[in-house]
Amino acid sequence: MMEGYWIWDPSVIKGEDGRYHMFASRWSKEVGFGNWVTNSEIVRAVSDTPVGPYTFVETVLPARGGPYFDGRVTHNPRITKYGKQYLLYYMGTTYDFAIPDNKDDVWADGRAQRAWMNKRIGLAVADKITGPWKRVDTPVIQPRKGKWDASITSNPSPVVKPDGNVYLMYKSSSKDHHPPLLLGAAQSKGGYNGPYERLSDEPVFAFHSKENMDNDVEDPFVWWAGNRFELIMKDRFGHICGEEGGGIHASSRDGIKWQLSSPVKAYSRQVKWTDGSTTRQANFERPFLLFEQGVPTHLFAATGSGPGLYQVDKTWNMVIPLRHGGI
16 A cells, blocks of 8 residues: 555566566545546556565656647556566556546546546556656557447557567457447567557457346456466456456467356455455456466455445555465
8 A cells, every 4th residue: 555545556577686566556545546547657666575565666657748648647557578678568548638636526527438538558668677668659559440449448468479579458348438348459560569460350358248238357467378378357247257356267379269267267356364364355456467487476456445346445456475386
């Protein structure tokens, strides 16, 4: 937790200094939790161990002005290594109204929806984990008018492949923020600079039907497991794993056709603490796995306490050590 801020979006990597660097999103508690879409910025914190505590160091991607696609907001960081460089994928957005500075509900008056529709995936590159970070001034991938991903590109989950190209899963929708949210897949050509081309004209994950639009997923974390892709992600409504906001697991040989695991459930909002007690977290989102020597050792997630989903009084990035061998 960080005093005076909402905290979200953990993404952790071991730097060349041997320390663990967490990239995360934060926004002031002078505005509401829902202002992630209007007030978020990406920051970095460090620790000597994966489990923390993590100490705030700096704002990595601050607001840089309305004309840029990421001029008002940076959010959803995902850090990865590319050779000796570091790649920081993220979501950026901008808008044409004043930056909110109070607890007025930006979703109730329509400002949040306007900012949401401008969400685009960005990329920043650095030679050292401490920066400086050079942002690419145009989005990595754009929405497509008239397609399933006509609204936004967001929630990036990159995988650096053995051939040097980057597989990228992303979130979008055909109209707006209402369900269903859908996931697509793209891949760079010629290294991380791209261009990024879609691997399928259709979404790679779509669970809804005409009778039940409230059935979708988001927050994928994808990795390469030697001969296949694997992922964990959030089941938003619980129709897949049986728990609203719980996690599911899937695998794929090509990153396009995915097979749900059996059992499909990967994690729960119910958390067991070191003292033996258990709590049901208001939220448990943005899952991220830390790998050490090719083995997943720690699960990170954005979480909060409160009476229910998104009804939070405080938020933080949680870390759960994994049993040897993975999830």
